[in-house]
Amino acid sequence: MRIAIDAMGGDYAPDEIIAGVVESIEFLEKGDSLILLGPAEVIESKLGSKVLKKNADVIRIVNAPEIIGMDEPPVDALRKKRNSSISIMNKMAADGEADAVISAGNTGACVAASQLRLRNIEGVNRPGIAVVFPTFEGPVTMCDVGANISCKPINFYQYAIMASMYSKHILGIENPRVGVMSIGEEEAKGNEIVKKAKELIRSDPKINFIGNIEGRDIFKGKCDVAICDGFVGNVVLKLTEGLVDGLFKVIKHELMHQSMILALKFKPVMMKMYQKYDYHEYGGAPLLGVDGTSIICHGSSKARTIKNAINAARKFYKVGINLKIKEYLATTTVKGIDEQYHNI
Amino acid sequence: MRIAIDAMGGDYAPDEIIAGVVESIEFLEKGDSLILLGPAEVIESKLGSKVLKKNADVIRIVNAPEIIGMDEPPVDALRKKRNSSISIMNKMAADGEADAVISAGNTGACVAASQLRLRNIEGVNRPGIAVVFPTFEGPVTMCDVGANISCKPINFYQYAIMASMYSKHILGIENPRVGVMSIGEEEAKGNEIVKKAKELIRSDPKINFIGNIEGRDIFKGKCDVAICDGFVGNVVLKLTEGLVDGLFKVIKHELMHQSMILALKFKPVMMKMYQKYDYHEYGGAPLLGVDGTSIICHGSSKARTIKNAINAARKFYKVGINLKIKEYLATTTVKGIDEQYHNI
Numbered sequence: 001m002r003i004a005i006d007a008m009g010g011d012y013a014p015d016e017i018i019a020g021v022v023e024s025i026e027f028l029e030k031g032d033s034l035i036l037l038g039p040a041e042v043i044e045s046k047l048g049s050k051v052l053k054k055n056a057d058v059i060r061i062v063n064a065p066e067i068i069g070m071d072e073p074p075v076d077a078l079r080k081k082r083n084s085s086i087s088i089m090n091k092m093a094a095d096g097e098a099d100a101v102i103s104a105g106n107t108g109a110c111v112a113a114s115q116l117r118l119r120n121i122e123g124v125n126r127p128g129i130a131v132v133f134p135t136f137e138g139p140v141t142m143c144d145v146g147a148n149i150s151c152k153p154i155n156f157y158q159y160a161i162m163a164s165m166y167s168k169h170i171l172g173i174e175n176p177r178v179g180v181m182s183i184g185e186e187e188a189k190g191n192e193i194v195k196k197a198k199e200l201i202r203s204d205p206k207i208n209f210i211g212n213i214e215g216r217d218i219f220k221g222k223c224d225v226a227i228c229d230g231f232v233g234n235v236v237l238k239l240t241e242g243l244v245d246g247l248f249k250v251i252k253h254e255l256m257h258q259s260m261i262l263a264l265k266f267k268p269v270m271m272k273m274y275q276k277y278d279y280h281e282y283g284g285a286p287l288l289g290v291d292g293t294s295i296i297c298h299g300s301s302k303a304r305t306i307k308n309a310i311n312a313a314r315k316f317y318k319v320g321i322n323l324k325i326k327e328y329l330a331t332t333t334v335k336g337i338d339e340q341y342h343n344i
Numbered sequence: 345m346r347i348a349i350d351a352m353g354g355d356y357a358p359d360e361i362i363a364g365v366v367e368s369i370e371f372l373e374k375g376d377s378l379i380l381l382g383p384a385e386v387i388e389s390k391l392g393s394k395v396l397k398k399n400a401d402v403i404r405i406v407n408a409p410e411i412i413g414m415d416e417p418p419v420d421a422l423r424k425k426r427n428s429s430i431s432i433m434n435k436m437a438a439d440g441e442a443d444a445v446i447s448a449g450n451t452g453a454c455v456a457a458s459q460l461r462l463r464n465i466e467g468v469n470r471p472g473i474a475v476v477f478p479t480f481e482g483p484v485t486m487c488d489v490g491a492n493i494s495c496k497p498i499n500f501y502q503y504a505i506m507a508s509m510y511s512k513h514i515l516g517i518e519n520p521r522v523g524v525m526s527i528g529e530e531e532a533k534g535n536e537i538v539k540k541a542k543e544l545i546r547s548d549p550k551i552n553f554i555g556n557i558e559g560r561d562i563f564k565g566k567c568d569v570a571i572c573d574g575f576v577g578n579v580v581l582k583l584t585e586g587l588v589d590g591l592f593k594v595i596k597h598e599l600m601h602q603s604m605i606l607a608l609k610f611k612p613v614m615m616k617m618y619q620k621y622d623y624h625e626y627g628g629a630p631l632l633g634v635d636g637t638s639i640i641c642h643g644s645s646k647a648r649t650i651k652n653a654i655n656a657a658r659k660f661y662k663v664g665i666n667l668k669i670k671e672y673l674a675t676t677t678v679k680g681i682d683e684q685y686h687n688i
Contacts, residue, residue, distance in 0.1 A: 071528075135590055136590055136593050136594045136597065137590075146527055149527065149535050150535060181579060183490055183493065183574070183575055183578040183579065183582075184578075191493050191494060191575060214578075214579070214582045214586075215578075215579045215580065215581070215582035215583030215584070215585070215586055216582040216583065216585050216586025216587075216589070217586065218583065218586060218587075219586040219587055219589065219590030219591075220586060220589075220590070228579075230527070231527055231535060231576070232575070232576060232579055234527040234528075234558075234559075235525060235527065235558070235559045235572075235576055235579070235580060236559065236579060236580075236583055237559065238527075238558045238559030238560045239559030239560065239562065239580055239583060239584070240559070240583070240587060241559070241560050242558075242559055242560025242561065242562060242563040242564060243560075243562075243563055243584060243587050243588070244587070244591065245560070245563065245564075246479055246480055246481075246563030246564070247588065247591055249480050250480045250617060251595075251613070251617065253480065254613050254616060254617055255610075255613055258612075258613055262606075262609055262610070262613070265606055266599075266606070266610065268602075269595070269598050269599055269602055269606070272598060273594060273595065273598055
């Protein structure tokens, strides 16, 4: 399998990206290869001739001299910078020269480029980014977290299908319970789009649908899949990060205030938890619904994140999630759904 | 000041509500009185004749035999149950028989009853619930968290004004920095309503507006006021609760796994933090924009929450926030704003 990685994407690029790529080599299987995209001379000098020589059969560099900034308007940037890593790697995937693409760069540009080049899976209206929240009660897959900020009910339904597939085949949850993020457990709560979305999801007997879920339920083991629009999902994702950081800061402060010895003893426990429950652990978030393997990483990705993202891409590709989604969509009885779920 | 309290609202009513009322008596000032609403015989028996007799000049019971359930559709429930505590107390406030109302009951019913009876402040289109997040960097006021799930830009603007007033006059933050919850720091990000809302807020030079804020910024000291629609705000509020609980569960588990002694030593630190940073501390959330003092408490309110809510109501009333909002709205230069901000 050939995995293309954007060497220039993210806050710690290219150093951490390249470090992650090097770290991942030992986990690759025979026949796997890694394609690094970015300005060739930068990548070559960062890798060093020794590493390059040693891994000549595994690492390939593809020159992509242009860089899309984290804050550039995605569609504009893609149009202007055809020689950026994000543009080239998605084109390579479309042309059959790469089996997966990974980037920690501009999320909007990654989504747009993958949608443009890989195209959507037949029957999917809009792709969605799925992240996994590692919780005490098990992993919860949330979709969408930022690809689509104005969701129609049909998008929610398709996210429910695709995220269920992901939860089942990647995370090993047999019959994932699907909830729709809303503002109360009661059936009547939520806005019109959410209500229509629930109607639609409920009409598909193959989805293990549990109805509304609230923000707190994600961490209480109530569901395995949480569906929402990209605006709500993105707020949730970033809030979670900020809150976890903030809470650890408070704990540290309180402990140091009480006893330095206690604070020092607590430190390794904290580090262990950080490793176990933070987003770096899951590496990247798959863009569900495009006809290929596109993994979007956090802007703050470190070497460990990239290494895990490479593993995530391998699993996603080898399990053949997209084929399973295609089969599902081809046989679902809810297929000929009314136009009302498209436009609201 | 006369404060009306719904004895039957919330998951722990009436016991915890009544306990909170009794606990708050010692903090009252001369002339303050508490009006308890609910089935009179229930309240009387819970209070006990001794307490009642001792506090005859402070506590008054008003019989409200009907109870609105937590899950009842608000408007329906208010129409059918005119003798419920929520109905009667808001009517009393409108008739000048109470200066503030407090309930931990059905949030939708509280919002609807206060809006119906107290009416909106002149110039306010829709009221919003403001909660205070106690963060390591200081308190952050978020509005709206559930009164209005389909916000127009004009509502965002008014929430920015009202929450700023609250932050300044209640929390003592001189020139509160106001951000709008969105999905990226960059100006271009966010949906159409958020973009229009920002335009409007920015056009008012008296608001210290900092633009987009992301979920993580709330806990990073980047803003003092966070504005969002009630759907997003409610998700954020409940997610925060769930995540804090979930994280403490994980910490406990990890500590017990490492060392029981360490776990035991950590317990008091955890309890202290819980007290300092949880939502019970701020008591209740004011419904900003109604022409009166209406405090909405969490459904899981305990005695401490209610006691703090009574204090919050006193402060809200005595500081005269509503007068300040009226003055602001009467003099703002952004007053004659285009209809486009009302309808989108």
